[in-house]
Amino acid sequence: MAQSFQLPKTHRVLRLISTEEPLQVQTSPTPQPGPGNAVVKVLAAGVISYSGDVYNGKRRYPFPKPFVPGSTAIGRVVAMGPDATTLTPGQLVLLDCTIRGRDNASAIILSGLVEGHNEASRKLMHGEWRDSTYAEYTKFPLENCIPLNEEHLLGPSSAGGLGYCVEDLIHMGLDDIGLRPGETLIVAPATGQFGRSAVCVALAMGAGRVIAMGRNEIALASLSALDNCVITVKITGDEQADAETLKKLGPADAYFDISPHGAASSTHFQSAIAALKHSGRVSLMGGPRGGVLFPYVDIMRRNLTLKGTWMYTRAQILSFVQLVDSGLLSLGEKGGVTIEGKFKLEQWKEAFEAASVAGPEKTVVIVP
Known part of the structure; x- marks a missing residue:
């Protein structure tokens, strides 16, 4: 226009x-x-x-x-x-x-x-x-x-448009770890605004299953309603128990972390890493302050890849906009x-x- x-x-x-x-x-x-x-x-x-x-x-x-x-x-x-x-x-x-x-x-x-x-x-x-x-x-x-x-x-749906308003487009990176169609992805924590967005983007990218972790049961229920491919797991604070719950869902291919400011002492890091398959990938995009403990030997023996990414590249933004424009991401x-x-x-x-x-x-x- x-x-x-x-x-x-x-x-x-x-x-x-x-x-x-x-x-x-x-x-x-x-x-x-x-x-x-x-x-x-x-x-x-x-x-x-x-x-x-x-x-x-x-x-x-x-x-x-x-x-x-x-x-x-x-x-x-x-x-x-x-x-x-x-x-x-x-x-x-x-x-x-x-x-x-x-x-x-x-x-x-x-x-x-x-x-x-x-x-x-x-x-x-x-x-x-x-x-x-x-x-x-x-x-x-x-x-x-x-x-x-x-x-x-x-544009209106009657004319083949998607019918969004300008404010909807504000919400316009999972490819930094090469998420592929059909793969299983853990998103943690998934109950905040950024985590929820990550779940939606993963579904649009063709993830076979998205395991959404969080503490807010109401938000988890809302995520479950998004798609049958979304499975929710509550973070209980028991590292081993949560890891076992995740493992029962089958080995995950990748784990996307978007932890907030004060999450450095949370147990979900170790639980999610423990549930990854051999040669699994981890994308770190959160902002915890302070050190976070990682199982060094376990990561080494299972050939896991950890990748830190601060925000997105132009290529990733363009891919995101393409998902929205195609109608795959609502x-x-x-x-x-x-x-x-x-x-x-x-x-x-x-x-x-x-x-x-x-x-x-x-x-x-x-x-x-």
Whole structure:
């Protein structure tokens, strides 16, 4: 749906000055396009469940101050740099929040959230990519603007479309461990927003069986209802008993871990690893703080592969969008996820509070 747009001289942003004071809605000069980037009008930006604890300093995430927070978003391209070859004004795009150094693979930031873990990453966020998507307009790298088939994704079913709304597309990596059709995958913990998404993606990729682990019985029941291929296992805290329960389901091919901040002492790591077949694979994408114990000798003797992956590559995002566009992966209400709330920039506090209690089956967005 190509349209003609002009950039205003100023726009409204949600700016964090300090973690010790409330965020502020301010008027700021509108970003301008240049080589390697595009300016996008933000339609909806996601809010993660722990946003409040990040921006009030409780989680101690490193980021420059002041800056404009944000997350993955959906928007329309307004203007592009002179080296853009595929994007067009008015085009609907997914803004992937994982920004990488073009000349340094280890330089990675999460736009609007964390400045990464080395000097090269910090240079990205303290410079060109300081401001994120909680704003009316944002500037993003060309490679992070993922084109979306608007007519098909948002079009009515009567015209052959999928009937999504823009906010559904916010939820737009299991191939880092080579998940293949027919394989059995353990997802743990699967009862949070990211874990639930991993279960859905695995099903769309053709997993023969997905074993979803977690402690929340209501969330586990919801996962069971997704598909007959989903089997749930409650994490009891008894490492050996949980391992035996998993083994009775047959040896798993792979284990995808998306453990949260405080899960370092959980027993599910060892239980899931014990249930893998010889030459099984483990993908670590969570964020536990502190050391996690792994059975070194058992991993060595069974020829297991452990792979750490922080966020996703552009190729993985493109594959994900293709799954959605094909209809194999359902989003929004079709995928069992409803929009809990849409909030303006001025309502940032209410948005953060809503996201903190929304649960894995609901999503919260900021609509500048």
